[in-house]
Amino acid sequence: MASLGKRGKPLQGQSREIIYNVYKYFVTEADRFKKNVDENVSSYFKKVQERVANATGISRRTLNNILNEVSTETHPTEIKFSTPKKGRPKKQFRLNMDDFDYDVVRRMVYDFHLRFNELPTIKSLKAKLSEAINYNGSEKTLRKILHEMGFRFTKMEDNRKVLMEKQDVSLKRMEYLDKIRKFRESGKNIVYMDESYIHTSHTKAKSWSDDKKKGVKKPISKGQRLIIVHAGNEKGFVPGAFLMYKSTDTTGDYHNEMNNHNYEKWLVNQLIPNIPSDSVLVIDNAPYHNKYVERPPNSNTIKQEMINWLNKHDIPVDPKLTKPQIYDIICQHKERYTEFSVDKILAEHGHTVLRLPPYHPDFNPIENIWSQLKGYVASKNVGMNLTTVKTLLTEKVNMIGTEEWKKVCDHAIKCENEHRSIQHGLDNYTDRLVINTADSDSELFESTDSEMEVIEN
Structure with missing residues (x-):
């Protein structure tokens, strides 16, 4: 299991080594004070894991993961901490899409609005694109493509979501x-x-x-x-x-x-x-x-x-x-x-x-x-x-x-x-939808798969 910091990011190998060194120092310190006449002082130094967690800002669970890695080593003093997932190849999805395919993606979104008269979803777009350009990517990859092209899901007053281009993207086109x-x-x-x-x-x-x-x-x-x-x-x-x-x-x-x-x-x-x-x-x-x-x-x-x-x-x-x-x-x-x-x-x-x-x-x-x-x-x-x-x-x-x-x-x-x-048609369409532009669901396009990398041929 990966060792995570407070923000949920994997700790680098060097950071994990420092945490382990702090742990070893506190263990040595506890041994030195275990016979202290003051029972309160002695009990404080015995709480090694709690002190390490407080000193480094990591959770007890993360510390236990680091210690478990050490316990599996034959020579703990020679352990080399690695970064979780480092060196692990990213998932790569190779898209056989050219510039004209991207244009088809844009026009397909327009078609949903102006020809099909329905709100496009990632699933329905993927199905149409599979027929039109033999798109064989995942829904997550399609979501990323749409994001890069300047499309966003925006909430309407009835809480339905509509896929539309960002204003600055359409503005550049009209200019x-x-x-x-x-x-x-x-x-x-x-x-x-x-x-x-x-x-x-x-x-x-x-x-x-x-x-x-x-x-x-x-x-x-x-x-x-x-x-x-x-x-x-x-x-x-x-x-x-x-x-x-x-x-x-x-x-x-x-x-x-x-x-x-x-x-x-x-x-x-x-x-x-x-x-x-x-x-x-x-x-x-x-x-x-x-x-x-x-x-x-x-x-x-x-x-x-x-x-x-x-x-x-x-x-x-x-x-x-x-x-x-x-x-x-x-x-x-x-x-x-x-x-x-x-x-x-x-x-x-x-x-x-x-x-x-x-x-x-x-x-x-x-x-x-x-x-x-x-x-x-x-x-x-x-x-x-x-x-x-x-x-x-x-x-x-x-x-x-x-x-x-x-x-x-x-x-x-x-x-x-x-x-x-098309632009005039889209303007009329969005006016009919009465979009609440103050409530944007941009989180739908944030990457949910940190290991996905799209490669274009």
């Missing part, structure tokens, strides 16, 4: 939709870009074979990985912007490979020279897109640095205010003075950055272009080596022209318009 509509109306050249990857083993799950049943056998290993970067719009790919290189990262996350340095290098050398002036570049929220030119203070910044930041931007502040009061002033102005490195580079060349709202790949046409590229590779990848995959990718990039790009851009615009109408 994006308003901005991109204005850019289009003003005739701006809008360019979509993205990064992706493909393994050398990428092929179809099934293939044709001859009478001898010798088909293309897919290797167990995923093989080497290629990082691909490109940009385009309804006029086609941006000439000269295609970047393709072998990944050397071993963590399994291609975002580690395309870091801020590599991305800015691609921007300056391959994208900016090849797009018209005064263009709008649509990007997602990858970490390397959001590197600060100057990181603004956060709540942990020391008080004087907060004051210095405010003074730098000519924002009045009374040094006698408390740190929380000063930080509140910073929060009121932070967004206006926050600048990202990518935005600065593009602004210096006369361009504008527009960031996609999280989990909305349907707004980015290049996501559908990636699907076409990967589908082409999968259908023709017989060699399954780096050279073959590079050749196939280059072939397909050269094959995709204005017609294909126009279709995916039109589809993105269609998705934008659908979301605009």
Whole structure:
């Protein structure tokens, strides 16, 4: 049984060793005073376990667990205390979900509200998603996915709970939709870009074979990985912007490979020279897109640095205010003075950055272009080596022209318009429910399984 502290957290091995050393010291002390003439003093020192519990703040039960571990050792003086559960592998549930699957999750929640006219539950959502995208995760994992996407259960006045998006999530989406509509109306050249990857083993799950049943056998290993970067719009790919290189990262996350340095290098050398002036570049929220030119203070910044930041931007502040009061002033102005490195580079060349709202790949046409590229590779990848995959990718990039790009851009615009109408429908729906926004059941989404870790492919 794990030894727990007062807050129910397992005690580290070093802490347990210290507690045991305190226990041994008190035992020695009790032996020294057991013949004390003062019976009250002697009886006090005999209460070893009670004294240890009071001195260390742990329970008697926890102390007994530690002592039981010692009693099972052959050489108690050489015991090495381990941390409970340390080294024990976490349960991992591998989800075969891509960006479009997350979009299906969001739309399914909307469908419950607007089409099915019923309140979605985790159980009912899981059943629908199993049919729609072959979702085979647990209810706990689905709860975590919804939480990360910005959904919360909120109580109504009749104590029923409704699953709705957080206000700031829907606000980001509507801000994006308003901005991109204005850019289009003003005739701006809008360019979509993205990064992706493909393994050398990428092929179809099934293939044709001859009478001898010798088909293309897919290797167990995923093989080497290629990082691909490109940009385009309804006029086609941006000439000269295609970047393709072998990944050397071993963590399994291609975002580690395309870091801020590599991305800015691609921007300056391959994208900016090849797009018209005064263009709008649509990007997602990858970490390397959001590197600060100057990181603004956060709540942990020391008080004087907060004051210095405010003074730098000519924002009045009374040094006698408390740190929380000063930080509140910073929060009121932070967004206006926050600048990202990518935005600065593009602004210096006369361009504008527009960031996609999280989990909305349907707004980015290049996501559908990636699907076409990967589908082409999968259908023709017989060699399954780096050279073959590079050749196939280059072939397909050269094959995709204005017609294909126009279709995916039109589809993105269609998705934008659908979301605009959906939002108004959701507003009317929530008004009918008369939600009591003061009573939020956010605890439903707190992790109840500390050993569950979701891994996305």
